[in-house]
Amino acid sequence: NAGVMQNPRHLVRRRGQEARLRCSPMKGHSHVYWYRQLPEEGLKFMVYLQKENIIDESGMPKERFSAEFPKEGPSILRIQQVVRGDSAAYFCASSGRGYFYEQYFGPGTRLTVT
Amino acid sequence: SQQGEEDPQALSIQEGENATMNCSYKTSINNLQWYRQNSGRGLVHLILIRSNEREKHSGRLRVTLDTSKKSSSLLITASRAADTASYFCATDPDSGGGADGLTFGKGTHLIIQP
Numbered sequence: 028n029a030g031v032m033q034n035p036r037h038l039v040r041r042r043g044q045e046a047r048l049r050c051s052p053m054k055g056h057s058h059v060y061w062y063r064q065l066p067e068e069g070l071k072f073m074v075y076l077q078k079e080n081i082i083d084e085s086g087m088p089k090e091r092f093s094a095e096f097p098k099e100g101p102s103i104l105r106i107q108q109v110v111r112g113d114s115a116a117y118f119c120a121s122s123g124r125g126y127f128y129e130q131y132f133g134p135g136t137r138l139t140v141t
Numbered sequence: 142s143q144q145g146e147e148d149p150q151a152l153s154i155q156e157g158e159n160a161t162m163n164c165s166y167k168t169s170i171n172n173l174q175w176y177r178q179n180s181g182r183g184l185v186h187l188i189l190i191r192s193n194e195r196e197k198h199s200g201r202l203r204v205t206l207d208t209s210k211k212s213s214s215l216l217i218t219a220s221r222a223a224d225t226a227s228y229f230c231a232t233d234p235d236s237g238g239g240a241d242g243l244t245f246g247k248g249t250h251l252i253i254q255p
Contacts, residue, residue: 031183069248070184072243129174129186130174130243131186134182
C-alpha cells in the first residue's frame with residue numbers, strides 16, 4: 028500500500044519562475060491537505076481539498092498561490108512568480124475522511140528559490 | 142497565535158531513559174495528534190487521541206490528554222538512539238465546520254545519547 032507521494036523531492040527555481048508541486052494521496056483517500064514548513068518552524072496549514080473542490084484555503088497566501096485536486100491525477104500546489112521567501116518544505120497529507128481521522132504525510136518537496 | 146506549543150524545545154537524554162514532551166493548546170479540539178519527523182524527512186503519524194479520551198498507549202508511547210488544562214504529554218519509554226527526531230503535536234480544532242487543517246507547534250527536538 029503506497030503511502031502519500033510527492034514530487035519532486037527537491038525543486039530549485041529562480042525568482043520570478045513558477046513552481047508546481049505534486050501530491051498523490053494514499054489509495055482510497057479523497058482528502059488532501061497542503062502544509063508549509065519554514066526553516067526552524069512547525070508546519071502551517073495552507074489548504075484542504077477534496078476531489079474537484081477546495082474546501083478551505085484560509086491558510087493560502089492571497090496572491091501567487093493556488094491549489095487544485097482534479098478528478099483524475101494528483102493534487103497540484105502552484106506558486107507563480109516565486110520569491111526567496113517561498114523557500115520552504117511543502118508537505119502534502121491525505122486522509123480517508125475530513126474529521127477525526129489521521130492524516131498521513133508525504134516526504135515533502137523542498138523548494139529553494141535562488 | 143500558535144495553537145499547539147511543545148515543551149521543551151529541545152531534550153537530550155541517555156539511551157534507555159524515558160522522554161517526556163508536553164504540548165499546550167488554546168482552543169477546544171476534536172482530537173490531538175503526535176507526529177515524528179526525522180531530519181530531512183516527512184512526518185510520521187504516531188498516535189491520535191480524541192477529546193473524550195484521557196490516555197492512549199502504542200508500543201513504547203504513552204499519550205495523555207487533559208482538556209481542562211488544554212495540554213497533552215507524550216512519553217517515550219526505554220528510549221533508543223533511533224528515537225532521535227523532532228516531535229510535533231497537532232490539534233484538530235473544534236471549529237464547527239471550519240478549517241480541517243491541523244495546527245502544528247514548532248516541535249520538540251529529542252536527542253538520544255548512546
